Amino acid sequence: MRNLDLFFFPKSVAVVGASRKPGKVGYELLKNLLKFYKGRVFPVNPSADFILGLRVFRSLGDVPEPVDLVVVVVPAKAVPEVMEEAGKKGIKAAIVISGGFKEVGEEGGKLEKELVSIAKKYGIRFLGPNCQGINNPHKGLCASWPKITKKGPLAIISQSGTVAATFEIWAEKEGVGISKMAALGNKADINEIDLLNYLGSDPDTKAVAMYIEAVSDGRKFMDVATEVTSRKPVVVLKSGRTEAGAKAVASHTGSLAGSYKLYLAAFRKAGIIPVDSIEELYDVTKGLAFLPKPKGNRVQIVTSSGGSGIISTDYVEGLGLRMAEMSDGTKQSLKGELPTYCIIKNPLDLTGDADAERYDVALKELFKDNGIDIVITIFGDPIPRAAEVISKWFNRGKVIIPVYLGGGDVEEIEKRKMHASGIPVYPTPERAVKVVKALWDYTQYLLRTTKN
Amino acid sequence: MRNLDLFFFPKSVAVVGASRKPGKVGYELLKNLLKFYKGRVFPVNPSADFILGLRVFRSLGDVPEPVDLVVVVVPAKAVPEVMEEAGKKGIKAAIVISGGFKEVGEEGGKLEKELVSIAKKYGIRFLGPNCQGINNPHKGLCASWPKITKKGPLAIISQSGTVAATFEIWAEKEGVGISKMAALGNKADINEIDLLNYLGSDPDTKAVAMYIEAVSDGRKFMDVATEVTSRKPVVVLKSGRTEAGAKAVASHTGSLAGSYKLYLAAFRKAGIIPVDSIEELYDVTKGLAFLPKPKGNRVQIVTSSGGSGIISTDYVEGLGLRMAEMSDGTKQSLKGELPTYCIIKNPLDLTGDADAERYDVALKELFKDNGIDIVITIFGDPIPRAAEVISKWFNRGKVIIPVYLGGGDVEEIEKRKMHASGIPVYPTPERAVKVVKALWDYTQYLLRTTKN
Structure with a gap:
């Protein structure tokens, strides 16, 4: 055992x-x-x-x-x-x-x-003491609250029971599910390092999220984290970054928060992915649990919503990713197959009357293009059967990451179908691009460390 | 007419x-x-x-x-x-x-x-042309899609139909509701300035959200915006900020995006509140439609979740707001009235077993303290009757802004009740503090301009 x-x-x-x-x-x-x-x-x-x-x-x-x-x-x-x-x-x-x-x-x-x-x-x-317990949906064991039962690949280790519960509730609602949850409390005995180590070799856990206020033993944490990140992504939200925040940490569990700058440097060295909010902790962990590794950072955007395409573009460039350039061959093929009013650029704007078939045609051509590593696919209208198309192209040599917004009831149905088939989908372009950035950073880390 | x-x-x-x-x-x-x-x-x-x-x-x-x-x-x-x-x-x-x-x-x-x-x-x-129509739930007129019928105080003017629809769907789901929606399309005739001017004197509209890619006439936009922001908040998400984004704007509606730096300076001058994402556009517009103006920027946090309190603290300090300092009198009163294990600081940690009554006791004392302008009230557990307590203290001389997370089914019920009584509530501390920051910036703008 x-x-x-x-x-x-x-x-x-x-x-x-x-x-x-x-x-x-x-x-x-x-x-x-x-x-x-x-x-x-x-x-x-x-x-x-x-x-x-x-x-x-x-x-x-x-x-x-x-x-x-x-x-x-x-x-x-x-x-x-x-x-x-x-x-x-x-x-x-x-x-x-x-x-x-x-x-x-x-x-x-x-x-x-x-x-x-x-x-x-x-x-x-x-x-513990002063903690919110543990959860293992794969064993049907919810020794915590609220009741969370959906099995999935995301683990969360959290100094805060509320942050853990929030993460679990989101995963449950989206049908993504949890592998393990542990709310640390005062860490009088078991700490985040023990749990990270344990989850590192837990076959049900594909990605680990952590909310921490202070690390129990810096050197040991780095050793364990370095080992775990070589096998699965570890995403960390660290609070107590500001002076006032550090004071609040001392009041919460009697720990020293330490300098965030030093933490950040250490995280990067150990291959940990740092995030800035509870929402981002969830988004990035979800994405990295399911998405394959990209071969590069050249992003093609496909959308039915011109506006969402532009917002994505700003984030792609703003976060230091690259906008892909389609080959002339791809452009020619797309021109032949798409309606004349589609805008064959990056973003590729399939326009407001696009249906699932039009996305399929576009993806077929884009997936042949070696100048594209990642395809952000935005459904910005009620587009039935979006999930079917994404399932078809998911994990076929490129990273495909869907965004669905503005689609009302159809959106809800299609999102649920995607999550049920292990495809992470996001409610806004901004949130999706941040996930792509985290995925690319982690991929580069892995490339760097396996080369050495 | x-x-x-x-x-x-x-x-x-x-x-x-x-x-x-x-x-x-x-x-x-x-x-x-x-x-x-x-x-x-x-x-x-x-x-x-x-x-x-x-x-x-x-x-x-x-x-x-x-x-x-x-x-x-x-x-x-x-x-x-x-x-x-x-x-x-x-x-x-x-x-x-x-x-x-x-x-x-x-x-x-x-x-x-x-x-x-x-x-x-x-x-x-x-x-239009190339637009997603208009909506006026107060007249039962949805000449757009998807179907949005909930009346409320938020207006949205959007270059993108999808961004408008997303905004409307969120407002509908939360029970917040919409006053008017107009999706601009190519702006061949009616543009964002005409609509902003119109909504400025629309009695059903308490706050205006705008998604824009390019402004039709800079000087006129500034004049109209300055006039409207003197009466109600105007929140703007501007895309086409990066080089690649600006190119995409030209493809979308054939407009010039312009330098975002210049836009930002102009927005600030006209009292417009700039935001960075679709989610923030919604959050800030919702908050500013409902919240009163704070007398200062001294923020007290009250929470059942220590972790959420610390995250909030980091954001308060990080965004340039101030952590309030309770008076000794307030501390003494709270000590007398709260269980001994509560942490009487800022954040005020009522701890995980806090019920609505404990929040009520805490708010009663905090509202007497002249050193506090804004109270961020975080419910980080299933806490029934949270809405009742917030309703009691809402708009009573201080700004109170609730956050609810990790509360499962109870959370859903209480959030709905709050929105139904015109109280904006947020799903994470980070999102709430950003709204407080926007509210404070707008309040300062109003103070500055009415003094002149």
């Missing part, structure tokens, strides 16, 4: 602090856990007999079977005792959801140290 | 080129028009008897009643003749949806000039 497998693939889970009250974490987490999880679940609460139809145990010691993972939701002061009980029962993995530790000051800090020493004594590894 | 009223408040509309085929513009536009419009609608098509239950006329001349507005969807070559017929019938307003004019080259350019001269001869004003 690999390190941390008990957290993501437990055969049985106990929830200490399970609650009968809807809205309480001890209730919602138990409910989410019961949704799809196939292992045994043991609620623990000294003053309840049944919760959500399950028999409740007075204490961990009363649970008559072995427990792989314990989730702790009791008030801070009661957590050390629970940890002792867990140790005595031979439990080796714990998630401490409860807050009220290092993040609230000196007294909480002491309590946290106590936790660490109990865990050490019994050889328990634990996540 | 004001200039352009015939376009937005017609008593009757003819659609020349109405079609029986679903998916065709001539069908979809007619269908959208019939949805809520209370005036008379006359489909015109020489080879159909009934479309969507309406009697069809062979030509405009056959329509037995007066027509206020004609929408033209026939192929380019047939448009001049339709314009002649419209003139003979005494019609004074036309929307030319049809493409195939200046944007396709020399021949199309000639055709466009012909249109202009016919229109002049008969005193017809027209929008």
Whole structure:
């Protein structure tokens, strides 16, 4: 068994602090856990007999079977005792959801140290305290909230439960799905490095997103990250960049944020892709999980919307990518096959009455052109069967990245179909071009490091 | 009657080129028009008897009643003749949806000039050609696609039909709604200046968004914009900023994009708020339509999510706003009223178990503090009744701007409630802080210009 497998693939889970009250974490987490999880679940609460139809145990010691993972939701002061009980029962993995530790000051800090020493004594590894738990849809295990169940290739490690939940909700809504989620909290034991290392060799994870406020051990982080990025993309949103932000980091989890400039340099050295917002964290991770590597950075834009084509062009040039130049042969072929009012340039404007077939014709010619590495395909109208055309050309020697906007109900249907077939699609040209830029940076990093 | 009223408040509309085929513009536009419009609608098509239950006329001349507005969807070559017929019938307003004019080259350019001269001869004003029509949900008039019917305070003038549609779809989905939409196309007659001028005195419009690729007449644009921004915010996304982008502008509608640096300076001088993406165009217009003016730029953050608080802090400082400093009195009161584990700083971290009541208590104290101008209120968990608390404090002497993320189904419900009561809410802290920055810039502009 690999390190941390008990957290993501437990055969049985106990929830200490399970609650009968809807809205309480001890209730919602138990409910989410019961949704799809196939292992045994043991609620623990000294003053309840049944919760959500399950028999409740007075204490961990009363649970008559072995427990792989314990989730702790009791008030801070009661957590050390629970940890002792867990140790005595031979439990080796714990998630401490409860807050009220290092993040609230000196007294909480002491309590946290106590936790660490109990865990050490019994050889328990634990996540938290002050965290939002973990999720592994591939095992049907949502030991967190809100309920997220869609399986997918994106992993998220997050210092913030809310950032993790937001990421998961977007992935769920789009039908993209999650491989693993871990919300770090105070990182008293397990930290982002342990998790990154674990996810690096997780076959269900194709790309790792991280939200971090401070890194636990710079050198070790770099070593692990360098190793993981050689196999899969790692995308990082780092906060606490400004003076005020760094102060806020200290208040949040009692950590030092450090200079963002130094972080950025280190990220680049380790092949990590830095991003600037929660939305970009999601967009780039999604894109890099699914897209093949481009052979170069020459971008051709195909669109039914002239305006969207121009906005894309500004971003392509602004972000340092290159606008491709079609060969004369390609131009001639397109002239022969497209209506006369189409604009055969870059952007290639198929105009507002374009249907899926017209895109197919255009892509057929563009895919023959060796001067083009990446095709940003923008559907700017209700265009049925867009997903079919993109599926046909996806992963056929060039990178194709679709954008869909202004298409109303048809757009929703086609986007869902694309995501269901593992094709990342974006709601605006700006967001798509940023993903292309990140993909190109990562590709160049890989080329550089494998050459050496 | 004001200039352009015939376009937005017609008593009757003819659609020349109405079609029986679903998916065709001539069908979809007619269908959208019939949805809520209370005036008379006359489909015109020489080879159909009934479309969507309406009697069809062979030509405009056959329509037995007066027509206020004609929408033209026939192929380019047939448009001049339709314009002649419209003139003979005494019609004074036309929307030319049809493409195939200046944007396709020399021949199309000639055709466009012909249109202009016919229109002049008969005193017809027209929008387009090569455009996506207009919308006025307050009149139930959607002479465009997709179907957008939600009334609201946001207007959009756009060179791109797709950008306009995207903006409208977002406003419809969020329940924010639209006052007017006009997609400009080639601007052979009516241009962005005419429309901006018109919307400047439209009582249903609280904020104007514009997507432009080129300005028709720089000096006149500045004059009109300066006048309008003294009364309501004008937010502009200008594309064709880079060399490649400018080339693409020329291909799209045959216009010169001009230097973006000069544009930016002009925008600032006229009180226009420049933005960098379609998403930001929507976010900022929405915010400025609803939010009151702040007295200063001192921002207090209140959150249940420590991470979101830190991200916000980085953006506040990064964008040149100021983090507020609570008075000692405020701190003391909060200490007395909030649980001990809350972090009474800026960000004020109410922690993960915060409910709506805790936000209410916090806002009560923060609103008494004269050192705070703007309160960014972040709900980073499923927090029922968030909308109620925000409604209570909205527009009570300070700017309050809510962010909601990571809250699953509860989030969706609460966001909808906020938008329904005229409160703009954002899905990430980054997007909200950008809106605050735009609001502060506009407020300063107003202060500067009214002082002079």
